[in-house]
Amino acid sequence: MTEQTGDYLIEQMNSPGGKPSDYSDEVFGKVQSTNPLTIWVSQSIQLSGSFLELTTEAKGLTINVSLPVGTNKEDVNGTASGNIVIFPPLQVGDRVRMLRVQKGQRFIVLGRA
Incomplete structure (x- = not known):
């Protein structure tokens, strides 16, 4: 019984909980245009406008x-x-x-990959 309890506690401590969509993910993309900024993520996903937040490295300094x-x-x-x-x-x-946040509603562009 003690061994099962210990295994259960270890499993709970190592599991993140929640759904995978609740967490931030690292995402890679390719800049398609700069004015307006559009980033291609996959064949079906292009991001632009209010979905993107740029760091200083991405904006340029x-x-x-x-x-x-x-x-x-x-x-x-x-x-x-x-x-x-x-x-x-x-x-x-x-x-x-990029960092996918807010369940995929915003993407923080960190910089060049």
Whole structure:
């Protein structure tokens, strides 16, 4: 009897409970268009608009920097400035990794796969 109780408790601790659709899933897709953003997941599923939420990596991030130019602090001859692309925005053909949430009603686009 004790062995059966122990097995039952271990089984309960290891089982997630609920239905599989209650959990988040990792999903892969391919960018079909960027304006509007459309991501192809399978032959029957294309996602766009309100179904997609983009992280900074997926949106793209460019920062503007300005640095003093000179050999030391006293010899500054001006500044050099420009943009640095940290994360380029998604482009057609990019493969992306997404997180399916809210029972498949939203997909968080994490970034390139």
